[in-house]
Amino acid sequence: MAVTVGLVAQIIERIAPKxxxxxxxxxxxxxxxxxAPVERILITLDGTLKVVEEAKAYGAQLIIAHHPIIFRPLKNLRADNAAAQVPLRLLQHSIGYYAAHTNLDQSIVSSSRAxxxxxxLQEMKFLEEPEYDLIPIHKRAEARGYGVSGYLPHPEKLxxxxTGFLDRLGQSDVYAQPYPLSGVRLAGPLEKEVRKVAIVNGSGGRFVPKALFKGADLLITGDVDHHAVLDALxxxxxxxxLGHFLSExxxxxxxxxxxxxxxALQGIEFKVSSINQPPWLL
Ligand SMILES: [Zn+2]
Known part of the structure; x- marks a missing residue:
């Protein structure tokens, strides 16, 4: 029986219910x-026009993305409306678009956890989900929450x-392909001893108070603004x-x-987008 877009959606929603x-x-x-039947799937963070072209060249019938393409209500499908171009191009090429966003952030396959x-990290727990705080992640199939926190195996100077973390990021298979580690920033005294680390993928600035409350010495996230960094310090x-892209x-x-x-998806071919890259040059 042919695999359909609906079946792929069901399988994703098992770990990240809508x-x-x-x-x-x-x-x-x-x-x-x-x-719609599916044979090839392209996986990406962002659904840009170039990613849609990549999906077409790859022969994909479906894009699975993290970021939604239709966010604010679309008021028209005009050629001069930039927000309408990606959905229009997808329709032209008969490619479906499935987004798993804040539901995936709280799931067991989140970037924070990876x-x-x-x-x-030892004794890793969700950073924000108070009712589940005392239960280890692996003991609850339904457990969910934003971010993680835990202890380094040994305290280390910031x-x-x-630098060791960035080296590991560059060499590990945490990424499906090597990315330039550009746009990465660090704030804090380099000699500070770090034991407890909080991690929130994506724009994690709003989790600064929670990470402070949990006693983290370091918050690793993306897209932090000036005032959130000052509050943390x-x-x-x-x-x-890490910037939004590299953190996700x-x-x-x-x-x-x-x-x-x-x-159930044996025989389906998957590819992680190589067009979708960190936007920062330096
Ligand atoms: Zn994001």
Missing amino acids: SWAEDWDNVGLLVGSGA LGELLE GVLW EGDMAVGD APMLQTMYQYLSAEK
């Missing part, structure tokens, strides 16, 4: 038909930890900003691994 998404979010199948595993917490790209690899291991 009901977990925030009210302001827009997740699930945004373009296309659940009944980065926590790369750092070998500067040494950060006031509370004696360092901040490592690990989920491309975990999604790829999750879907390729699924028996």
Whole structure:
């Protein structure tokens, strides 16, 4: 029996139910038909026009993305409306678009968790989900939450930890392909001793108070603004900003691994976008 877009959606929603998404979010199948057959799938963070062309060249019938393409209500489908171009092009090429966003952020395949595993964090817990705080992640199939926190195997000085972490990021298979580690920033005293680390993929500035409350010495995230960094430093917490893309790209690899291991999807070909890259040059 042919695999359909709807079946792929069901398999993703097993680990990231749509009901977990925030009210302001827009997740699930945004373009296309659940009944459409699928043979090739392109996985990406962002659905840009170039990524749509990549999907077409690859022969994909479906794009699985992290970021939704239709976010604010679309008021027209005019050729001069930039926000309408990606959905229009997808329709022209008969390619479906499925987004798993804030629901995926809270799932077991989040980038926060993949980065926590790369750092070998001990006693890893969700950063924000108070009712689940005392229960280890692996003991709850339904457990969910934003971000993770945990302890380094050994305390390390901030500067040494950060350069070592970036080295590991560059060499590990946390990313499906090597990316330039550009646009990365660090705030805090290099000699500061770090034991507890909080990680929130994507724009994690709003989690500064929570990470402080949990006693983190370092928050690793993306897209932190000036005032959030100042608040963190006031509370004696360092901040490592990987940028939005590099903090979230690990989920491309975990999604790829999750879907390729699924028996019902045997025979389907997957590819992580190589066009979708960190936007920063330096
Ligand atoms: Zn994001």
